Amino acid sequence: MPCYRCGARQTDPVRGASPWKRGVRHEAQVLVCPDCQRAQDLDLDTCPTCASTALICRLGEVECRSCGLVRLAQAPSPGSPDLSGLAAEVEAALNRVLGRK
């Protein structure tokens, strides 16, 4: 995964922890390269409890690595408006069949 901000590719770390930083932006996991970590306008999502940007996004959840808070990711999955419209249609059809109003 490249840096979300400048598009730089992550080089293999020689040894130990990568200097790249993981974060969540607009409910999606992103990587930030060491250069861009110094920028003031990173626009990363922050934890509502401790304001940390050390967040992990996975399986529709966002976990804070600082305080451990887990919340649901808020972005709807692609196509969900269509699905909800379909569900409404199915429900209306069921209501007709069952004689509900």
Ligand SMILES: [Zn+2]
């Ligand atoms: Zn960068």
Ligand SMILES: [Zn+2]
């Ligand atoms: Zn937190």
